[in-house]
Amino acid sequence: GQVEVLHWWTSGGEAKAMGVLKEMMEEQGHTWKDFAVAGGGGEAAMTVLKTRAVSGNPPAAAQIKGHDIQEWAKLGFLTNLDDVAKEEKWDQVLPPIVSDIMKYEGHYVAVPVNVHRVNWLWVNPDVFKKVGVEVPHTWDEFFEVADKIKAAGIIPLAHGGQAWQDATVFEAVALAELGPKDYTAAFVNHDMDVLSGPKMVEALTKFHKIRDYIDPNAVGRDWNVATKMVINGDAAMQIMGDWAKGEFTAADKVAGKDYECVPAPGTEGSFTFNIDSLAMFKLNNEANEKAQMDLARTILRPKFQTIFNKAKGSIPVRTDVDMASFDDCAKASMKAFKATAENGGLVPSMAHGMATTSAVQGQIFDVITNFFNTKDADPEATAKQLASAVQSAL
Numbered sequence: 255g256q257v258e259v260l261h262w263w264t265s266g267g268e269a270k271a272m273g274v275l276k277e278m279m280e281e282q283g284h285t286w287k288d289f290a291v292a293g294g295g296g297e298a299a300m301t302v303l304k305t306r307a308v309s310g311n312p313p314a315a316a317q318i319k320g321h322d323i324q325e326w327a328k329l330g331f332l333t334n335l336d337d338v339a340k341e342e343k344w345d346q347v348l349p350p351i352v353s354d355i356m357k358y359e360g361h362y363v364a365v366p367v368n369v370h371r372v373n374w375l376w377v378n379p380d381v382f383k384k385v386g387v388e389v390p391h392t393w394d395e396f397f398e399v400a401d402k403i404k405a406a407g408i409i410p411l412a413h414g415g416q417a418w419q420d421a422t423v424f425e426a427v428a429l430a431e432l433g434p435k436d437y438t439a440a441f442v443n444h445d446m447d448v449l450s451g452p453k454m455v456e457a458l459t460k461f462h463k464i465r466d467y468i469d470p471n472a473v474g475r476d477w478n479v480a481t482k483m484v485i486n487g488d489a490a491m492q493i494m495g496d497w498a499k500g501e502f503t504a505a506d507k508v509a510g511k512d513y514e515c516v517p518a519p520g521t522e523g524s525f526t527f528n529i530d531s532l533a534m535f536k537l538n539n540e541a542n543e544k545a546q547m548d549l550a551r552t553i554l555r556p557k558f559q560t561i562f563n564k565a566k567g568s569i570p571v572r573t574d575v576d577m578a579s580f581d582d583c584a585k586a587s588m589k590a591f592k593a594t595a596e597n598g599g600l601v602p603s604m605a606h607g608m609a610t611t612s613a614v615q616g617q618i619f620d621v622i623t624n625f626f627n628t629k630d631a632d633p634e635a636t637a638k639q640l641a642s643a644v645q646s647a648l
């Protein structure tokens with residue numbers, strides 16, 4: 255049969271990872287129809303998917319994540335994967351926090367592909383050695399180090415001026431200031447007092463200060479172009495999920511030698527998760543439905559989980575995959591994922607659709623990116639604005 259897969263994995267590391275799935279499906283005699291829609295974070299892809307689905311011509315599978323899975327399932331577009339899930343013992347090999355996200359009313363409608371950690375700081379050690387500074391672990395240390403790097407004529411933080419990237423940096427600062435408990439209160443439970451409270455004002459104040467360490471050409475820059483700046487030593491650091499590691503790997507860079515990965519400042523002990531998944535659409539073509547089920551089965555097998563996640567920069571979503579052949583950043587991520595699942599430090603990424611609805615996320619993005627791009631913005635007023643914007647989308 256044929257499987258058409260809609261996704262936004264077009265950067266070097268992302269495309270390489272997606273190639274693994276294409277190959278494995280073709281080995282099973284299926285035809286792979288790639289429907290890649292460029293644009294990190296996936297906003298453009300979701301717009302195209304809506305058009306296709308509403309016109310009654312959805313792809314077999316689409317990269318739909320977190321809360322969006324519930325919204326698409328509620329509309330009746332998604333097919334039931336329980337038979338494959340039972341055969342393949344998904345409930346046994348998946349952490350409950352993951353299987354719950356993949357189910358609608360208790361039935362599997364999507365297959366998880368990986369677990370990305372979002373709260374990472376990527377570091378070029380050669381730049382740090384040249385300037386003679388240490389890797390920062392708190393925001394105060396970050397600003398101190400960034401001043402010295404800037405004085406040495408190097409861009410301290412590589413960044414892409416796009417709302418989802420601004421939100422990715424903001425959520426790391428918010429997690430540092432709020433801690434996992436209040437982070438969840440704010441972005442999952444929409445607690446108005448926390449959203450407009452003193453800790454949020456502090457987070458916004460620090461977030462705005464980061465602007466001083468980003469170069470003026472950042473506007474509209476794609477995330478992987480920013481990662482390239484760190485790889486080349488044009489910039490010292492980047493705050494981004496570990497899909498960035500996919501770019502280091504694609505450039506044959508070695509973790510711990512050519513680059514370092516540390517938790518984003520102030521978020522040691524916490525893990526912001528972002529789980530990619532493919533949701534399966536109802537089809538009325540037997541051969542393609544068989545191919546669709548083979549796709550779901552293939553994705554959660556240990557072989558795919560190992561090869562794909564090494565290229566993608568994420569960690570396997572199955573808890574029983576041997577991590578021995580993964581790099582040190584992946585091993586650190588898996589260790590932190592397991593530890594934080596136990597100690598309350600594991601939180602869903604707001605910027606990547608894991609914490610709240612796309613309507614609330616959209617409101618937060620607007621407030622945050624306007625604030626970040628306004629010279630003398632007022633953190634106090636913005637915290638109040640944030641709370642009322644969230645309220646308006648509930």
Ligand SMILES: OC[C@H]1O[C@H](O)[C@H](O)[C@@H](O)[C@@H]1O
Nearest residue numbers: 268294295296497528530606
């Ligand atoms: O495109 C950049 C990133 O966007 C999203 O966060 C996806 O979950 C991730 O897989 C992708 O690499």
